[in-house]
Amino acid sequence: MPFPLSSRFSFPLNPPHFCIFPSTVKLVPDLTATATAKKSTPTMSFSSSSSPSPSITNPKKNKNSNPDPQKLTQVLKYHNQTKHSFTNYARGPRGLDWANQPNPFRRYISAILLSLVHFPADNQTPSASAADSAPSYQSVFNSLPPPKPISKSSISQLFYDSLALSAWKTAGFSTWSLRVNPSSGNLHPTEAYLIAPPIESLSNSAFVAHYAPKEHSLELRATIPSDFFPKFFPRNSFLIGISSIFWREAWKYGERAFRYCNHDVGHAIAAIAMAAAALGWDVKLLDGLGHKELDRLMGLETYQGFQIPDTPIKGKIPEIEFEHPDCLLLVFPNGINDLDVNYKELSSAITEFRNLEWKGKPNSLSKEHVCWDIIYRTAEAVKKPLTVGDRFSIDPFPGSGVCSERSYKGFTVREVVRKRRSAVDMDGVTKINRETFYQILLHCLPSGSGGGKNHKKQLALPFRVLSWDAEVHAALFVHRVIGLPKGLYFLTRNEDHFNELKKATREAFKWEKPEGCPNNLPLYELARGDCQQIAKQLSCLQNIASDGCFSLGMIAHFEPALCGRGVWMYPRLFWETGVLGQVLYLEAHAVGISATGIGCFFDDPVHEVLGLTGSNFQSLYHFTVGGPVLDKRIMSLPAYPGPDADA
Structure with missing residues (x-):
């Protein structure tokens, strides 16, 4: 029987004619007349995409990389062809074929099934031993507990x-x-x-x-x-x-x-x-x-x-x-x-x-x-070849930045990860204070507390799992953060990109540290103003992008990463956005609110808001964080043993 699908990646079929910057929201005044959508209604079909043809800009800019031009062209073609725009969505099915x-x-028929141990959702394992209790959520960002041995229980x-x-x-x-x-x-x-x-x-x-x-x-x-x-x-x-x-x-x-x-x-x-x-x-x-x-x-x-x-x-x-x-x-x-x-x-x-x-x-x-x-x-x-010259390195574990540990509700890791949910709607009312906002963003930084150095290398949990320097940043639409003016902000997760970002975005942007911002948090205010309508319009007219405390677009250092390392970096840029998104999910639940990923957004209009041109920076993922609206018609059941096989 078909299950309801989350709306966070869905799209409206008949969006109305609208302007990116309506007259009531003048975040960047000189743009109010430049981004009006055409009046045609987008459709989804097997017809060819109207996305612009890809362009390759200096694919040999890194002397250690020599990307295959055909493969690079294929990747850029895919990325451009699958962009959503005001007048045309990326190609997809006309409707859902539920049958x-x-x-x-996935199951492997006739393979031997080895049952694993089940655990309660609270902080205790089946033995109820204090030694087996799960650590608090915020503690693992500062240091890891002593390692458990490999066993059936730990696996x-x-x-x-x-x-x-x-x-x-x-x-x-x-x-x-x-x-x-x-x-x-x-x-x-x-x-x-x-x-x-x-x-x-x-x-x-x-x-x-x-x-x-x-x-x-x-x-x-x-x-x-x-x-x-x-x-x-x-x-x-x-x-x-x-x-x-x-x-x-x-x-x-x-x-x-x-x-x-x-x-x-x-x-x-x-x-x-x-x-x-x-x-x-x-x-x-x-x-x-x-x-x-x-x-x-x-x-x-x-x-x-x-x-x-x-x-x-x-x-x-x-x-x-x-x-x-x-x-x-x-x-x-x-x-x-x-x-x-x-x-x-x-x-x-x-x-x-x-x-x-x-x-x-x-x-x-x-x-x-x-x-x-x-x-x-x-x-x-984008299939990656074997690279025998790669060096496997393990960096010391750095703690993540802390400015408001009291923002967390005292949950264990298990309570946060297992009770995480994707919000279907936001209430448009919930607010968080500025210190909680800063604390969430500190855990989004790749290098942890920084140690006095610029953020670049991915050392902190969970980013340390990745093998490349940070390539993904965040453009934030702040709606309901107490003590912080509404407006557009930018989190620079690799400070080596700062000058390039500043040059690539609009000259009118301020690039100033907001009041009370921790010294080791590279967050910048770009422009003030109510950007709820803009956030909604950019995210395929979804209210969830405007009704939270804040929403954001993840902006990747795009074509330079593909040319500098190889076209196999293309999926890895999305992996990095997924890791960052997971942190936002967990942080939201750990402070008592909720979050959801937004995969449907109008790609190039996002770039236009920021003033980005070309393919050096591209928007890859959107997210929203705020107070969830619970649907009381839906009943929750335990994960295990769960309903019978015919449910």
């Missing part, structure tokens, strides 16, 4: 607090599940795999297993050589692989789905990092490995063979349900600061995984499908 709604649960807790079901919801004749890790439209394209040494009560051999969230269990896919972990990784460490099923998102969102899948990868990465932190574990991306290595490690190449069509097609295409390997995370005890990963030898060892006996056949998700060919062409273009 072919993808099954949100269970990691998945329970990161990728498991968090609740079931029911309304009328519909029942649907929620998960700890958020997903656009609650569609959940993200799958996870545990690659681990022998774990007592789970497996006597090193193994690869797929995580089945509905059952909170592991599906044993294969046993692996006993010397694999001792040769490459420290004791008490293991791997988690993440993959995406594009069809789950494309069923609702069409061509823009590739963006949303990678948002969800970022949310999952941050969810794993936070759950690991509660166990005293550190997490790092093994980003030297390439697409082929990840494919073999997770046992996904066995089921591929999808041929990309020349145009969008509809029909029975079961091979479209394949999983695209995204990334591999190393989870290890905190305190290990020196670890050398030999990617060349690791790749050679993974090559032997193709000879393993892989167990289980993936279940079918839909009877019929629609293939949006540009998604798969772009996914092909």
Whole structure:
């Protein structure tokens, strides 16, 4: 039975004629007559997009990078073609084909199911031992607790607090599940795999297993050589692989789905990092490995063979349900600061995984499908190669900045991560004080407390999992923050970009630190004014963007990242926005309010508000934080055991 889909990524079908800066809101006065939308009504169909053609600006600007011009062109073409505008939405289905709604649960038929331990939602584990209690939410941003040993219980807790079901919801004749890790439209394209040494009560051999969230269990896919972990990784460490099923998102969102899948990868990465932190574990991306290595490690190449069509097609295409390997995370005890990963030898060892006996056949998700060919062409273009010269580094754990610890409500990590919800509506009334606003933003900084240095390198929780310097900033629309004037603000998360940002945005912007702003918080006031209507209009006319305490657009250092590192950075920019979004979700709930991601926004009008031109900076994700409106018609049920299989 179809479940209601979150509105945070949806879009109105018939937006009215309007102006970006209505006469009642003159945030930037000289723009009031420049951004009026055309009167035509946007439609969604298989027709070609009206997005502008991509332009490549100096693809060889970094002497250490030589991006393939064809691949770069494909990525820029995808990004421009999937932009929403006032006159044309990105191509997608005309309506929702409920009969072919993808099954949100992947299962490997005939694979052995290994049940994991369930935990109560409060701060106690089943033993009710004080030693097992979850740490407070805000404490893990300052320091990690002593690491737990790998066991069935600790592995269970990691998945329970990161990728498991968090609740079931029911309304009328519909029942649907929620998960700890958020997903656009609650569609959940993200799958996870545990690659681990022998774990007592789970497996006597090193193994690869797929995580089945509905059952909170592991599906044993294969046993692996006993010397694999001792040769490459420290004791008490293991791997988690993440993959995406594009069809789950494309069923609702069409061509823009590739963006949303990678948002969800970022949310999952941050969810794993936070759950690991509660166990005293550190997490790092093994980003030297390439697409082929990840494919073999997770046992996904066995089921591929999808041929990309020349145009969008509809029909029975079961091979479209394949999983695209995204990334591999190393989870290890905190305190290990020196670890050398030999990617060349690791790749050679993974090559032997193709000879393993892989167990289980993936279940079918839909009877019929629609293939949006540009998604798969772009996914092909951004496949990362093996980079044997990459150095795996572990930086010391820095605490995050603190200016108002009393803003938090005293919840444990588990209480925050498992009770997180995406707000469907905001009340338009709730306010937060300035100190709480600053505290939330301090936890959004990549370098933590900074230590007197500029923010750039991603060292703080959970950003330290990522292997590149911060590339994502935030343009904030402040609506209801007590002690802070309404208006447009900017959080610079990589201060090396400050001068470039200041030059790229409007000359009229002030770029002044607001009153009471902590010295180590690079937040700047750009312009004052009531920007509720602007925020709403830019986010596809969704009230949720204007009815919160504040909303924001995540602005990525876009084309320079693709040219400087490689086109495979394209999905990684979305991962970074997802990690930042996850922090906003958790921070909101930790201070007693709520949040939601907004994937539907008018891309280039956002740039126009900021004065951005070209592709050096691009808006990739929107978010809103505020007081939620609860729908009393919807009843909540426990995540486990949950309703029966026919619900």
